[in-house]
Amino acid sequence: MSAPEPIDPRRDRAALSDDALLDEHEKLIGVQPDDRAHYKMLPLVMLFVLSGCVLFAATYLNRYSGHFDPSIYDENQLPTKGAPVEVKVDPIALGKRLFNTPGYCVTCHQANGQGVPATYPPLAGSEWVNGPTSRLIRIVLYGLQGSVHVEGRDFNAAVMPVFGQVSGSGFNLSDDKIAAVLTYVRQEWTNKSGPVTAEEVSQIRAAVGQDHKSWTQDQLLQVK
């Protein structure tokens, strides 16, 4: 412009027509034959900046991505090796919960394991509980009928129901649940005996079969 014009804030003058705008800018895009050997500084600087950003980004992503695992919420968590660890079921907790479910063991043998005098035998300190597991497992799997001598007294008034997955059972507890209950009972109150495994229960159930009736005391005493 030859003479400086007073700038009117109410209206901005345009200094470039739309055609010129399009043309002038289009010239900058694409390879200029004259400039092939002439590198401008600006694209180089931008290249460095962009590379720097990408390098930072890649490093950060690599370190903190949590391996794109949906269960990792902490970016500092180190990767777990191999298969995820299964949370083990605590047999004592499971056994306790089963024992204390109304309608199951607690109803008759009571929460303190003392039973009811002359009706339900005690479990705390019982020789049947702390004795051979082969007998104990049979009692719970198939039930007990008839008189039974526990801690110096006879109990004849009630029948122990069938708990295992055998015929005639109203409870159908799986082998690992039976093992859990027995593990719990054998270490609770004054009892200090070892655990019972689900394999033992399965073996006995397989050996004895599905159709055995409730055991009597005499039959049990013959089992080793």
Added chain:
Amino acid sequence: MTSAPISAGPDDPSAVETSGRIPLLLLLGSALAWLLVSGLLALIGAIQAHTPEFLARCSVLNYGHVQALQETAFVYGWIANVGLALALWILGRLGGQPLRAGAWVVTGTLVWNFGVALGLVGIAAGDGTALPLLQMPAYVQPILLFAYAAIGVAGVLAWTGRRRQIMFAAQWYAVAALFLFPWMFSVAQVMLLWVPVHGVLQAITQGWFAQSLWTLWMAPLALAGAYYVVPKVTGRVLPGYELASLGFWCLLFIGGWTGGRHLIGGPAPVWISTIAIVTSTILLSHYLIVFINLRGAIGGPGTALKFISFGLAAYVLGGFVDALTSMRVVALTTQFTWFDEAQRQLAVYGGVSMMLFGTLYFALPRLTGRSWASPGLLRGHLALSVTGIALLVVSLGGAGLIQGRELNDAAKSFATIAADTRPWLIAAAGAQAILLLGNLLLAVNFLWTAGCCCCCCRPKAATEAFAS
């Protein structure tokens, strides 16, 4: 497509201005009305932030509602209307064709504004979705899609029918904004409202939508205007223009990936927030390129460039702050605080809105054939906007830092935090009042200018009107 020239002189009117005057003025007028509505709501919300008793008895205007209403009115009312108007105008000018489907644009504008108004009523009545940036009830959103398509048709026609084959950066940004909004909006609607995804996926999808709306719609609308106005007024080619396409594609491809921005430390798998952090950093190159291209605006002549240069500075600064606050060590203090709000205001109001104001100041004289009616109102708007935004960002930022520090101290109760941040929030409310006043000046100026234009029966040619 021929290579026939579009216009002879720099200030010659373009076909779009004579043919598109009514639809575009309608869009601009609606935009300013929504700007005032959202400004008033923002003021109410800012007062409620430090004085919770304010309007607490009114179930319609409780704080949660006011936040939702203000955000909706600002984004879907102000930015949508002004952005679409200016995008259509720019595409029309650079395409050299008259505005086609003008009746569709008018219909679309009326339906869109009806939809937004209905949406606000719905939110106030309790049907809001409580999803940031998607607050309107589900029944409103298809109305908006239809209206947008009606308005967008004109833009698509302007672009496909352009006289010159080559495309300038302003056109890339305008077309990107016009084209991408319906897709992201409809996908978000379907996945969040119609057939909602389960659990935390809602938050992830909403985050993707919010960031995409910001980077792939709001920012391009503003940048379209800035990229057009700066070379037009300065008369010079944009410096570093060969990088502009890199900046454009960088924004587009990377923008949506920052969606996990607000899920840092949250219940989403960590890769989502890590990707957001990483892409926020790469996005810095976009901000740098935009600054390189548009730095000619700083110190340039005229009103438009003053707004645009402020908007540019705010936009770039907002981008840097965004990248900074996405770093986990910084997010530890700033997440969930007023600081996030400050960054949002800086980017959306300070950046996008100011650039749109600048483009508006450049466009209106050409649309109406007259200069702006009052230089005083114009200068007033500029001063108040600049002051208001600076005060708002600083006060919200200060409140946020205090709040963040005290949130991380388990001994501080929320009553203490409220008391400590109160002075800053009072300043923020003052800033909102300043901004509202500034926008009132703009609205008056607009009505004065456009009203005088409508009063005159025959629109004058631009060169006649500009004869001084």
Added chain:
Amino acid sequence: MKNGFLFFLGLFAALGLSWAGIVLGSNAQLGRLTPYYDANEGQAFPAPLPGVAAEGQLVYRDLNCAACHTQQVRRPDFGADQARGWGDRQSVARDYIFQSHVQLGESRIGPDLTNLGGRKPTAPDAGDLENLLYAGQGGMPAYAFLFERRKVLGQVSDQALQLTGRLRPARGYEVVPTRRAQELVAYLLSLNTVYDYPESRPAPAAPPQEGARK
């Protein structure tokens, strides 16, 4: 850029890629998240919201409580969330699978609410929450419109709020919560993330723990 068609494709790809990566990708990972069955406890966690609480979630959404409250607890070394007693562990995706409208929130003008029903040592009860909603506190406004002040008919209703000081209604009047308030309070009390999922405590080789009791 001259080729219009390629340009369009580029735009589409830009949006589509981020959508596929973030939205579809996370959907593939988390879309089929099921409750976690604990054999020790004999039930699956989390539990679905009871009906009143589900209604309350809609009230929460209507009032946009998420404008001030978050529902996400961060891990212990990231902020003071757990030091403030907001939760014993960080929130994980599984906590939200039964929420129809997840509202994580982005702003903590008020405390986090993820585990309101499971706070230690004591969780607030319905009366406490109703009093808080009616009176407001600190930065929280009073939501008096959720309550009804009415004349006492016969004897005082058992749902009436126990108010003291200047909020106490005049003699012969009582303040009772409306249905919305009751639903909202039921929802807030149902927010409970006490159960410890395997992914929420990623420290390796911890001995198997009994599942946390409610």
